[in-house]
Amino acid sequence: xxxxxxxxxxxxxxxxxxxxxxxxxxxxxxxxxxxxxxxxxxxxxxxxxxxxxxxxxxxxxxxxxxxxxxxxxxxxxxxxxxxxxxxxxxxxxxxxxxxxxxxxxxxxxxxxxxxxxxxxxxxxxxxxxxxxxxxxxxxxxxxxxxxxxxxxxxxxxxxxxxxxxxxxxxxxxxxxxxxxxxxxxxxxxxxxxxxxxxxxxxxxxxxxxxxxxxxxxxxxxxxxxxxxxxxxxxxxxxxxxxxxxxxxxxxxxxxxxxxxxxxxxxxxxxxxxxxxxxxxxxxxxxxxxxxxxx
Numbered sequence: 001x002x003x004x005x006x007x008x009x010x011x012x013x014x015x016x017x018x019x020x021x022x023x024x025x026x027x028x029x030x031x032x033x034x035x036x037x038x039x040x041x042x043x044x045x046x047x048x049x050x051x052x053x054x055x056x057x058x059x060x061x062x063x064x065x066x067x068x069x070x071x072x073x074x075x076x077x078x079x080x081x082x083x084x085x086x087x088x089x090x091x092x093x094x095x096x097x098x099x100x101x102x103x104x105x106x107x108x109x110x111x112x113x114x115x116x117x118x119x120x121x122x123x124x125x126x127x128x129x130x131x132x133x134x135x136x137x138x139x140x141x142x143x144x145x146x147x148x149x150x151x152x153x154x155x156x157x158x159x160x161x162x163x164x165x166x167x168x169x170x171x172x173x174x175x176x177x178x179x180x181x182x183x184x185x186x187x188x189x190x191x192x193x194x195x196x197x198x199x200x201x202x203x204x205x206x207x208x209x210x211x212x213x214x215x216x217x218x219x220x221x222x223x224x225x226x227x228x229x230x231x232x233x234x235x236x237x238x239x240x241x242x243x244x245x246x247x248x249x250x251x252x253x254x255x256x257x258x259x260x261x262x263x264x265x266x267x268x269x270x271x272x273x274x275x276x277x278x279x280x281x282x283x284x285x286x287x288x289x290x291x292x293x294x
Contacts, residue, residue, distance in 0.1 A: 029250025055080030066110025084112025115163035
């Protein structure tokens with residue numbers, strides 16, 4: 001009863017805060033997770049719905065969230081919830097069989113494939129760690145299993161994200177995905193470590209039909225790597241038509257996702273980004289990246 005009362009209070013408070021009608025957050029961390037998170041997926045969906053958000057994409061670095069998306073949709077009708085799979089070591093790395101199984105999950109809400117993130121070779125080398133990693137390329141060429149996963153993304157109409165691959169690997173992935181007919185491609189937090197694309201690289205990815213993701217987590221707290229002016233400058237040079245705004249929140253101590261998005265949008269407005277462009281990057285482009293009707 002205490003939890004139920006707390007949720008009612010949260011929902012009432014959320015409804016009174018900055019509305020986010022139609023916004024889709026494609027980069028959401030939430031419990032249950034093997035890493036500490038600030039809120040669970042069901043409670044977050046209730047908060048997001050109260051703010052008028054259209055949808056969330058649940059991300060877990062170590063296991064598929066397709067089943068979780070089914071449960072959250074059942075518990076919180078009226079908001080679109082999607083999951084996906086992150087190709088780290090815990091799911092067998094770049095493992096086509098894991099994709100095939102995710103696609104079969106009841107509901108069909110497993111919509112996104114992320115190339116390796118925390119276990120990516122690029123991430124492990126960037127962090128100067130000595131541990132096993134998952135590679136996506138060798139000698140400038142994508143590995144056969146990566147080509148197979150891209151083929152599955154095309155076959156099943158999934159969204160392909162580049163994860164924590166290097167900037168050069170991201171471009172290899174984008175080009176190959178385009179060649180194989182993948183319709184929905186996103187470069188994961190393109191400006192941040194360990195990806196760190198230049199504007200020229202981002203523009204090349206955009207020219208190949210990819211969206212460039214900009215996340216609020218990169219501007220705050222322990223995840224801070226960039227300044228609002230840098231984001232705004234890159235968005236102008238790449239063009240809002242090829243950019244997506246997301247939270248990448250869920251870390252303990254950071255704002256909850258709807259609050260973070262509202263603050264993110266306010267920061268960009270102060271940097272001169274028009275509200276119409278913010279709407280495009282937070283509503284229209286995420287919907288297109290997920291293959292949803294606008």
